Amino acid sequence: MDPETFRRDLGAWLDDNANDLTPPYEGIGSMDAHMAHYSHVKRALFDSGFGRYGWPESVGGLGGSPLLRAIIGEEINFRDLADPNAWTMIEVLAPTVIDFAPPELSARLVPPFLRGDEMWCQGFSEPDAGSDLASLSCRAAETDGGWVVNGQKIWTSFIEYSQRCVLLVRTGQPESAHRGITALLVDIDSPGISYSPIETMHGRRDFAEVHFDDVFVPSDRLLGEVNGGWRVAMDILPYERSTTFWHRGALLHRRFSDLVAQVSAAGNRGDAAAKALGQAFQWIVAFRSRSRDTQHQLAAGEQLGVETSVDKILITSAEQQLFETARDLLPGVMEFDDDLAAALWRNDYLYSKAATIYGGTAEIQRNIVARRLLDLGPES
Amino acid sequence: MSQFIDADDLALLASSFEAAMADAPGPSEADQAMYDLGWAELLASAPGQGTATAFSALGATGSAASLLDDVVANALGAETALESCCVFPAPHKADAPGHLHGDTVIVDGMLSARAEAAVTAVLGVGTENGVGHFAVDAGLLYGPAVNGIDPGRAYRRVVVEIPAGALEPTASEGSWESAVAGARVALAHQLLGGARWMLGEARQHAIDRAQFGRPVASFQAIRHKLADSLVQIEGAASVAGACLHDSDPMLAALAKSLAGQAARTTATHAQQVLAGIGFTAEHRFHLWLKRMLVVDTLFGSASSIPVEIGQHLLSEGTAPRLIQL
Structure with a gap:
């Protein structure tokens, strides 16, 4: 579908469904209200078909140029129909997961994200690894059938609404820098994960501090290669x-x-x-x-x-x-x-x-x- | 009908334009060399790409060639010729330089070096019915030279009164608005060509110049100044490039303003990085700096265009969605 036709058809559909898609909250709205409405809009777009364009068929999409996704987000933001930060998470995380996860894993996990049934978060930064991300120390040790993760992450947005997390962990020696990092796709309900929200100066609980205490991650949740996590992280940037x-x-x-x-x-x-x-x-x-x-x-x-x-x-x-x-x-x-x-x-x-x-x-x-x-x- | 030139041919054109303008001893020789290379025909057949290529080269070489006369004449539908010049708006302005008052036309504008030997001048005149353009005997406009800041004397002010009877109607059909838009895009490319030259000089100096036992390019304070310059240049260049496929006059105005701002920022940072040598007459930096100051004022500047755009937005009460995917 060409972008111009897509924009026109999408615009007509958004106009026709304006009542249903306009946020119901009065005022600024709570985080809970924003996330509920985000899921609602995402689901309506998915079910109408529009929300599936620009994503590969292997993960429940209808194919077509990624420009179509850019157009959807543009129209949603111009019309102020959904929380803009929640909207970005799928664009940041899903393309890279599709690039690096085993195909059967992304075929199973990405569709609910696409439909707004799930939310995902990003576990990159740590208290001592901000700008110097390659010095991260949250550690994954190999064990039978997977890894055991111990450590801490920070600035993790939307974790309290999330089912999965794209996590960067240290698998090499502490001094291995970017060569010893691995990316995992972790279930948030795994035993041993705890988090506490951080209130921002604009009065929102946008993100959290996350603790990993002997968290088991099965081996099929590897993204890319062991010690190849830096490539995964760098792959995210252009999408972001x-x-x-x-x-x-x-x-x-x-x-x-x-x-x-x-x-x-x-x-x-x-x-x-x-x-x-x-x-x-x-x-x-x-x-x-x-x-x-x-x-x-x-x-x-x-x-x-x-x-x-x-x-x-x-x-x-x-x-x-x-x-x-x-x-x-x-x-x-x-x-x-x-x-x-x-x-x-x-x-x-x-x-x-x-x-x-x-x-x-x-x-x-x-x-x-x-x-x-x-x-x-x-x-x- | 506009033709499309492919990237390889454009690169060839760019290098021959640069060589011709760099070698010419003065503006009239540069104009002649550009005409010999087919500049006028290029302008007629592919005005967007031709203008972008020629004015980038103009900015990069620091030439005082009077190519703006051709761009404005072409947009107005007037003849482009070495014997013909145009009157440009007064500094920081974009309205027609001529105003009719009874039997007199008050001319308050600018002329390029082309005017010195030109026979006729194209003059936009504001009347009750909008802007009309006329041919005028160039000798009526060309007074004694004023030096100004630019040693290359690419442009000069013209403030004269001429009799309304001196205006000869032309058959040309272009609008003043389209001439302003065309000139702004051209000048944006010139400013960006000049800004890239200044950034290149500062970059090379930072790499070559050692203090405290290492190149000054290794210091973050210097790196960030040059990075900021490049970011502004690239942002402005993207908008100037978008004007190739989009003739919205507001986009052209933004391109000129952004390019002027990028050139101002780059000049300030390059001056600081070039330090002592950049303050001497020996280094060529000052020639580009002074030309930038002059070109920034043509057809509205980075100071005046934001006011023009802001007033337009305030009267509309909304901002148009420029640039589509």
Whole structure:
């Protein structure tokens, strides 16, 4: 199916089902309410067929270009129909699991994820392994028929709603760095897994600290090869930075349009306001254009690599500039008001501060651009 | 009907354009060399790709060639010729440089080096019925030279009053809006070509220059400045490239503004990384810096275009969804 027809048909279907798909929660909505509605929308899309396009038939999809998935997330985000962060998880995790899991495993486990019956999470970061991910120490020891995992993970989003976790563990010597890491697909209900939520500064329980205490993982849950987990982790990055960035770009576009509407309605037509809006908009469009190029490379089967750090820097800069502009042009609103619009600006403003930290910090991205794209040689 | 040029042919064109402009001693020789290479025919048959290729080369070589006259004339449907120049809007502006007041046309705009020897000039004039464009005797516009900041003197201001009777109607059909959009995309490519040159100079200097016993390129403060420059250049270049398939005037405006911002950022960072040598007249950096400052002001700048776009958005009360998959 060509992208233009798909967008048109999907748009008509979303319009026809607007009543059913619009979030029922009043105000910002609890995490529970967001996750319940996310599952509902995902299931409706799957059952209609739209949600199966862009995924291989081997995991319950209907095939077609990954551009179709980019379009679905774009339309969902433009219409604000589902929690944007929940929506990204499948785009981040499923393509890599399809690439690296044994085919019978992905054929069994991915379809419920696709249909919104399941949620998955990502166990990468550790308290002592943030930017320096390759130093992770959560350990998997080989045992009869599998591994025993002991250690700790942090910043694990959605674990309390999840059935599975893509987990990076140390299988080599402690000093083996990226050469001694293995990726496993772990069931969250395995005995020995416990977690405690971390409350963020924007007042949500977005993620958790996770403890693994003698957790048994059967050998058929290996993703890729033993000590080949770094390849799995690196395979995730291009997906994270193509489709999910495109989706988030749509969200930023919608929020920018909200800002224009509010500033315009407030009668602030001064050149200073106009300039700030124009400057915020140009970087949103620059990101969107860059991301479009990246989407087309992915769809053409090209191997995406370090150049996606450019996309990452562009979107995080655009996001922070947008919400700083909102704070300036809606004076006092996010600081002092308590209506829904103010609560949303406050939420998004505070959340935007994480954008230059998660998924590889702003500094790590610039290190990559300097080393790999500008070929500046080693750092001192 | 626009023809499509494949990547290999474009690369060949780019290198012959760069060589021709780099070798030309002055703007008129550069213009002549570009015409000899078929620039005018290319502009007529493949304006998008031709403009992108020629203006990237213009920016990379630091040439003062007056190719913008051809881009604007072509968009307006006027004749492109070495004897013909165009009047561009006043610095930081994009509205027509001529304004009709009774029997007088007040001209407040810019001319390129082409105007010095040109016979006729194309002048956009704002009237009650929108912008019309006319042919004018170029001698009426060309006054004494003002040096300004750019030693290559690619552009100069023109502020004169001429009699309305001097305007000769033309049969051309292009709109002023399309000329503005075409000029903005062209200038975006020039700014980005120049920014890439500046980044390249700074990068090489950072690798070659050793302090504290190691290349200064090894210091994170320097690496991040150059990385930020590249990111802005690539973001702007993507939008300029998107204009090839999308003639939305807002996208062209954004391309010019983004390219101007990328060039400003890159110039600032490159200046700092080039340090002492970059402040001397001996290093060529200042030539690109000064040209960038001039080109940034043409057809709206990275300062003025955001205001124009923001005002448009505020009057619409919403933001259009530009760029589709």
